[in-house]
Amino acid sequence: MLNDNFQSWVHARQHAVENALAGILPNSVPFRLHDAMRYSTLGGGKRVRPLLAHAAGEISGADAESVMRVSCAVELIHAYSLVHDDLPCMDDDVLRRGKPTCHVEYDEATALLVGDSLQSLAFEVISERAVAKDPAVQLEMVRLLAHAAGSRGMAGGQAIDLDSVGRQLDLPELENMHIRKTGELIRAAILLGAYCGEIDNEELANLDHFAKSVGLAFQVVDDILDAESSTATLGKTAGKDSKHNKPTYVSLLGVKQAKEMAQDLHRSAMEALEGFGERAERLRQMTDFIVQRQF
């Protein structure tokens, strides 16, 4: 069960991430673009990736300011991807976090530039101050984030998703798509949080295993929520996967088996954390949170 201590940790972290992003996002010329960047990034979101980065930082004894910085970098990449995914040429969605999407509130050209600029800002944020003791490690962190965002990561998963509409994917193909589309950036959040402190190669391998399981679990639960929840609860358009005839874990396995799969991934994630003892308590709570969430 998720206890009060965890709930207040989540709320405190979400609040701190919101403040950190508000401080990072520019507030200067060109005002309209910067307004739109703030509109698309601030004021909501579960901040799952920053929470995971913070929880992973507890494993490696990471410096709080460094973890916040990499959290924001990852969240900026996530925010950019939502703005571009919502565009008419992609999912053509009008609602996000209970508000009109960026291209509805502003216009398409601005939304395009908002996404482009949020991506650049992520790399500015992760490079402009020291977030690891060794600058060579920090360069590896930049590379990890770039790879996770790019054509072999998130954007590549999006491309596979586009190609799959109206077509029957099998389970390995669906998994391959989701590992890229959401898994890689979740994995990056976790590894980047840990890289801010001290972590050895064996621990890193276990954390990587954890990250892959929890990333996939996140997506399976997303598919279940999309099928079972209302638009009001989600704060974004519900049921759009089946409307767009997109393959999901639910469409492929049915709700019952999808829920079993989420439980299996939960177990696998927990096993990967066994060697960490108390240090992984927040990551365990995050794993429960991701699998049990209702939104």
Add this chain to the structure above:
Amino acid sequence: MLNDNFQSWVHARQHAVENALAGILPNSVPFRLHDAMRYSTLGGGKRVRPLLAHAAGEISGADAESVMRVSCAVELIHAYSLVHDDLPCMDDDVLRRGKPTCHVEYDEATALLVGDSLQSLAFEVISERAVAKDPAVQLEMVRLLAHAAGSRGMAGGQAIDLDSVGRQLDLPELENMHIRKTGELIRAAILLGAYCGEIDNEELANLDHFAKSVGLAFQVVDDILDAESSTATLGKTAGKDSKHNKPTYVSLLGVKQAKEMAQDLHRSAMEALEGFGERAERLRQMTDFIVQRQF
């Protein structure tokens, strides 16, 4: 006058950049996305930014492989910006480098992901191997590229450009727009090339002054060419600035004064190189090339 030695240096560099980009661009799953990325990046382009990076590298005795790597990173940012600029919600252009634009050859969603992925790839390329002796310098190079690409650089200039359509800008406003829209990335190319070798702060300041003059000169000449050339010569749609009622140096100053401005910037750029002696010969030739080019 541009001599044969310079012409063959340009052709050799252009050819080498093409090969380097071909080696960097992925050729794996998802194939359609990667095809479209190659389509949009390879097979042409003047490669002005890589040429400037290589010329600047001669000032600081930079390692050839490192300069090639940062050249490719800058060119990937440039290529991404062209793909997104050509989209229907931006310039809505159908022709680029004498070929159909990416969204015409593929589709809009793919072109969106191509731009997004090329930007990520740029940051992967500039971080994955050592390009400076000191990794802390390399982190500063990442930051410089990210800042030049983002909302206070190239994408911000694009946003100002959007807001200016059909409106009268004065000369300082037009200059501010172009410093961001094209100047910042040209400046980044030059400084990144130099950072691959050894350069002191005074030299860096002179090079920065040079970079700002040559970046603006590039844009002034672009405006003159857009007004005076044919589509066939340019390989992209000519006369589109006046068609879209966009403010340009030509619309603001007239052709004659715009040409004088290009000459003034040429002179100012050359002055900034005076202290470098022979080491700046390629940069001087590049300056002539940029101001005298016909395409």
